[in-house]
Amino acid sequence: MRESTVMFLHYITAILIAVTGLIHLLANNEPTIGPLIKENPVVYMGNMAIFLAALLYHAFNGVRVILIELVPDPCWTKWISWAVVIIGIATYVVGLQVLLVALGLV
């Protein structure tokens, strides 16, 4: 993927996190709206899936940016990118599984 695509997605996910993160906060803490969101597993689960994906992308890309600025060797740059992609996808799968178990859907 080109660097511009990566960074453009970085900005898109930033906006997504702001929206879905607010819903996540409301669902867990707001006494009136919260239960309404939590009762509906499709809305809650869909929100969590998008939130988790966007958050992991944004966080791991941020870590990657900092790491490749710290270790600018071109060989390391490639390895860091691959390591971040693999760890990110693994975390997403585990996170989704934990969520499904917690909601009693699996």
Add this chain to the structure above:
Amino acid sequence: MSTEAKEYTLPPEVLEETVKASEELWKPIKKVKFRIYKYNPKKDYAPHWEEYELEVSKGMTILDALLEIKGEKDHTLGMRYSCRMGLCGSCAMMINGKQMLACQTRVIEAAGDGDVIELRPLENFPVTRDLATDFTSFFEKHKAVKPWIIRDEEELDNPTGPYKQTIEEYAKYYQFTDCIKCGACLSACPTAATDYEYLGPQALAQAYRYLVDSRDNGLDERIAVVDVAHGCWRCHFAGSCSDVCPRGVDPAQGIQLLKGLIIRRKFGFKPHKPTEALPAKIAKKKEQ
């Protein structure tokens, strides 16, 4: 032809005033201590600081002071300078921790209320000796973004006429042509503090300068160089490069505009069609 020159003198009161102003400008008024970084990588284990005291006047620049120190106090002082008027970009250095041109900074202004001036070589550049730094990789990065007009080779070899530009097309890139490659921007850049592969504000601003030039035809070719892991996306808009630029080139603005251009290019936008040489245009119309 007579060779005798016509003698010209100022009116006496103007002359007196001028002489007075000049005397005031060069009269020593203050003692300033210069702390200078001394390091020779070929001989020394580690750098050390040396102090020199100098009587300075109101009009004295840091470069004047350095030349006086070199002439009278320490002839081993290593530095680089050439034009003494802020045009060549040889004498950029860290003056009290900030990148400036030595020839354009007055000692009195740099010292402010205090009387110590600390001089270091530019950060993020390898030291050659004392205040002189190695610009090899800096120039290589500049060369990497292809800082020339890209056209068909045939057209460049056999030019048929000049390319015409409107003032609006010229205004898009004029600001970035003022760059003197002094290296202050790369030295101030926080990304360059660790990332030696980063192209740097200077090279990226120059890339933007050629991308928006209406004569240029190398849009995708140049974007491929800039849009890489250590290219323009490692800029996080800390703004220090523009802050220290002695020529008002504003590289930070150039890089942000470059990023916007690359994103718009992804959605199929092209900033301009390359202009044609004028006579060829007329000739084509005549053929039709």
Add this chain to the structure above:
Amino acid sequence: MEEAREEFVEYYAKNMGGVLGWFKARVYTIERWLYGAHRITGILIVLFMLPHFYSTGWHPGLWGDFILGIIVTFHIANGIRLILAELGFVVGKPLLVKKPSQRPLSLEGSQRYLVALALLLFIVLAVIWAYYALIVQAATW
């Protein structure tokens, strides 16, 4: 002896700012402070995420929640500014005529207002969060 010399030469002759160079903001403009703060807050949020993921629903306590909220709101407010600026929207246009000592338009032009707006948004969000985390939430604890 020679090896020790080589190490010294490598460190001093390279003359790189290092990680501390990221945060050398004293002599520069406010954007440099915001850059450093954005990076630090980003790292802190990632560090919070790890235990929050590990045992779902973990929270750093009442005051921890408050501090975390401040960190996140700063990252959001400054992030909005960065998205706008990095896509080339509020950095001004290149100049055709320059003054003798021209200050950069990307720092002194409309960017000044954007920085002020971002800081204002940060303060507003932080106050809302502080009210919520310290008063509303504390009542339910």
